[in-house]
Amino acid sequence: MKSLSDLSLSGKRVLVRVDFNVPLEDGRITDDTRVRAALPTIQALLDAGGQPILMSHLGRPKSGPEPQFSLRPVAEHLDTLVEAPVVFCEATVGEAAQACIDEAPDGAVVLLENTRFLEGETKNDPDLARQMAALGDAFVSDAFGSVHRAHASTEGVAHHVADKAAGSLLEREVAFLTRALDEPERPFVAILGGAKVSDKIGVIEALIDKVDQLLIGGAMAYTFLAGLGHKTGNSLVEEDRVDEAYRLYERAGDKLTLPLDHIVADRFAEDAETQIVTGEIPDDWMGLDIGPATREQYANVIENAATVIWNGPMGVFEMDPFAEGTRAVAQAMATASADNEALTVVGGGDSVAAINEAGLAEAVTHVSTGGGAMLEFMEGQTLPGLTALDA
Secondary structure: OOOHHHOOOOOOEEEEEOOOOOOEEOOEEOOOHHHHHHHHHHHHHHHOOOEEEEEOOOOOOOOOOOHHHOOHHHHHHHOOOOOOOEEEOOOOOHHHHHHHHHHOOOOOEEEOOOHHHOOOOOOOOHHHHHHHHOOOOEEEEOOHHHOOOOOOOOOHHHHHOOOEEEOHHHHHHHHHHHHHHHOOOOOEEEEEOOOOHHHOHHHHHHHOOOOOEEEEOOOHHHHHHHHOOOOEOOOOOOHHHHHHHHHHHHHHHHHEEOOOEEEEEOOOOOOOOEEEEEOOEOOOOEEEEEOHHHHHHHHHHHHOOOEEEEEOOOOOOOOHHHOHHHHHHHHHHHHHHHHHOOEEEEEOHHHHHHHHHOOOHHHOOEEOOOOHHHHHHHHOOOOHHHHHHHO
16 A cells, blocks of 8 residues: 555645545534544645645435535635635536636645535446546545445545555554554453444454453443343343354453443433442343443553553443543543553544543544444455555
8 A cells, every 4th residue: 555655746636535524513513533634644745746636425415415415614614724725616526626626726725525415426336436536646545434435436436546545644544553453562452332232243253362351331231241141121232132242252251341330320311310230230220331330440451551442432422421431431541541651542433522522632542533444444354445545
């Protein structure tokens, strides 16, 4: 996989697949982490005399262009982050897009409209990929959060451009995850959370033989506990995965740790009645976060690790009464980095939100921009957007 330094960029139009799939509220970006993550690549292209032509998806429009998914607000925000002028094109491919690029001033950054406004994008339509490729002299992939998808703008376009490379962000993502998974300093600890064990089975299978300790939180823990015969009350349990969870638990042996205690609630609401329960969860109560004893246990394991990967919240993080477990893991990750010089990698929406909310993003080694892509990379799956760069 080539790097930016391997390309001759001066005077070239460089098509860059970025990940600007950011949250918007009333036309304003509420979290610009992904936009800022692309800045090193954009600046590197400008410094080398190239013209960045950016493309990205935003949201999941169902039937062509939908105003609420336009990238125009992103272009306006990007304009406040870079010194170069930012030109927004209302088209993504074709003559209109080409004319917009031609009319852009020298040294400008161009952002094309949402790739998912085009029907062939998610189908990886080869004709659409060729139209995209025609807009640039070179192609740079810098959207780690999308490389696990074989779409026209992530995979197909790379087959129609001779000069192609990974951007700074993509290189960084691959480097840190590869280092953590293939050459970990020990103890190597992985923390997995989230609602469904079914989403993490492949990752657990892949990690069992690599890690020294695997800490489980979130609602997925209750499927494991149900498999071990524990009472889980009204907690979320994937009944069709109970046997598989038990098999994974048995295979992992003493490597896999489940919560000792739980913050339980009488209903799924922020103002619900809560209590701390150790062991069995009473009928009509549901586990919504790990308890204080588990927080302390998990933090101790994390803080003494040399390599840590975390993906997924420990509880219903968006509700304040059930966010302490996730916050405790975030703080422990920062402590491991500071006190142990541990390699700490965080990924997944709620995990990243917790790190950012706590002001600890700079205190860990790497905050990944990919949720699903990070999981598939950890599983050892082939990521189409990466493979295409070597085609």
